[in-house]
Amino acid sequence: MKIKNLKLLNFRNYENINLDFSDGYNIIYGNNGSGKTNLVEGIYVLALTKSFRGSVDKVLIMNNKDIARVEGTIQDEYEDKYKIIIKDSGKRVKINDNKIDKLSDYISRISVILFNPDDLRLIKDTPSVRRNGLNLDISQINNTYLKLLNMYNKLLKQRNMYLKTTNINGNSSSEYLDILTKKIIDYGEKIYSYRKNFINQINELIPIIYRDISAIEGMKIIYKSDYNDVEIDDMVKKYKDNLQKDIILGKTTIGVHHDDIKFMLGDLDLKDYGSEGQQKNAVIAYKLAELEIFKKVKGSYPILILDDLFSELDRLKINNILKLINDDIQTFITTTEIDKIDKNILDKSRVYKVEDSVVREDKE
Numbered sequence: 001m002k003i004k005n006l007k008l009l010n011f012r013n014y015e016n017i018n019l020d021f022s023d024g025y026n027i028i029y030g031n032n033g034s035g036k037t038n039l040v041e042g043i044y045v046l047a048l049t050k051s052f053r054g055s056v057d058k059v060l061i062m063n064n065k066d067i068a069r070v071e072g073t074i075q076d077e078y079e080d081k082y083k084i085i086i087k088d089s090g091k092r093v094k095i096n097d098n099k100i101d102k103l104s105d106y107i108s109r110i111s112v113i114l115f116n117p118d119d120l121r122l123i124k125d126t127p128s129v130r131r132n133g134l135n136l137d138i139s140q141i142n143n144t145y146l147k148l149l150n151m152y153n154k155l156l157k158q159r160n161m162y163l164k165t166t167n168i169n170g171n172s173s174s175e176y177l178d179i180l181t182k183k184i185i186d187y188g189e190k191i192y193s194y195r196k197n198f199i200n201q202i203n204e205l206i207p208i209i210y211r212d213i214s215a216i217e218g219m220k221i222i223y224k225s226d227y228n229d230v231e232i233d234d235m236v237k238k239y240k241d242n243l244q245k246d247i248i249l250g251k252t253t254i255g256v257h258h259d260d261i262k263f264m265l266g267d268l269d270l271k272d273y274g275s276e277g278q279q280k281n282a283v284i285a286y287k288l289a290e291l292e293i294f295k296k297v298k299g300s301y302p303i304l305i306l307d308d309l310f311s312e313l314d315r316l317k318i319n320n321i322l323k324l325i326n327d328d329i330q331t332f333i334t335t336t337e338i339d340k341i342d343k344n345i346l347d348k349s350r351v352y353k354v355e356d357s358v359v360r361e362d363k364e
């Protein structure tokens with residue numbers, strides 16, 4: 001999948017720009033605050049109708065204007081025109097000038113994988129950040145997964161509500177609770193196997209990718225789950241054994257809603273022992289592995305956006321990463337330090353300089 005052209009109108013700092021892109025590398029450079037992230041944010045918003053910088057839509061509209069528009073031509077099997085119009089009061093989307101009423105019919109058609117410095121939270125932050133990341137990744141390649149997850153969360157809410165209202169000393173074995181618990185275990189098991197499968201696939205690739213970036217062996221992801229090595233019958237027993245505790249706490253203390261993943265380098269957990277650079281390389285290796293899984297499932301690569309990946313990485317690692325990106329992947333790279341990119345890579349890229357809210361293509 002490629003984006004051939006992008007038009008931004010009153011989007012962030014861009015009043016009106018119209019850009020054509022390379023099917024390979026597109027490198028966007030300029031000073032801090034010049035608008036590099038805004039530009040790739042435009043591509044992301046075109047795909048997902050909202051920003052990765054998680055705030056309200058209206059910040060996307062240029063100050064003192066009341067409507068922003070993002071338009072792009074996407075080439076996959078066919079060539080289609082996508083458009084999103086953002087107003088204070090809401091947003092509208094169109095494909096080939098036909099209005100699409102449900103956002104969910106629009107989202108998921110253009111696929112994008114993004115690296116943004118915030119993604120380091122995947123390693124550094126709490127388990128729930130990692131679960132959310134994992135959920136987003138798996139639901140991008142599998143529609144059923146999101147449905148399972150929504151169902152699970154609904155059941156969990158019902159069970160927790162029941163636990164909260166049950167008298168601690170009362171008889172807690174109700175038929176209603178048993179049915180809920182059984183359903184939660186069934187859905188949990190399904191979610192577990194999707195996650196396990198995804199992580200297994202990541203682990204087939206990530207040690208090789210990480211080694212190719214840093215010349216260090218032993219990168220892997222460890223999946224921690226209450227379901228690890230447990231049969232369904234044992235799970236039922238586990239829930240029974242935990243019931244008193246669940247009632248006292250008023251919540252369900254075991255299940256896939258407590259799952260976590262660990263980014264390991266050999267025996268070291270990168271969360272506690274990894275340097276900033278090692279963490280960054282681990283996250284990018286994860287994303288590159290994800291691209292391959294995506295390709296296997298969907299038949300074509302998503303668009304790859306690397307926003308500010310290079311700060312804090314040395315020249316060697318930067319160019320190792322760039323060398324690893326398959327030529328079939330359309331890639332957008334933003335950087336303040338264009339001189340850190342090897343000449344042979346620059347030679348096959350389209351290069352854009354951002355200055356004073358104008359984007360100019362460098363052409364020798």
Ligand SMILES: Nc1ncnc2c1ncn2[C@@H]1O[C@H](COP(=O)(O)OP(=O)(O)OP(=O)(O)O)[C@@H](O)[C@H]1O
Pocket residue numbers: 011012013014030031032033034035036037038039059060061062063308336
């Ligand atoms: N709604 C808006 N209207 C006008 N300008 C905006 C709007 N939102 C953000 N900006 C401007 O965009 C600029 C920031 O752009 P951006 O985040 O793309 O910079 P950057 O080139 O990625 O910088 P860095 O190298 O620091 O990451 C700021 O100057 C900010 O004032």
Ligand SMILES: [Mg+2]
Pocket residue numbers: 036037038308
């Ligand atoms: Mg930026």
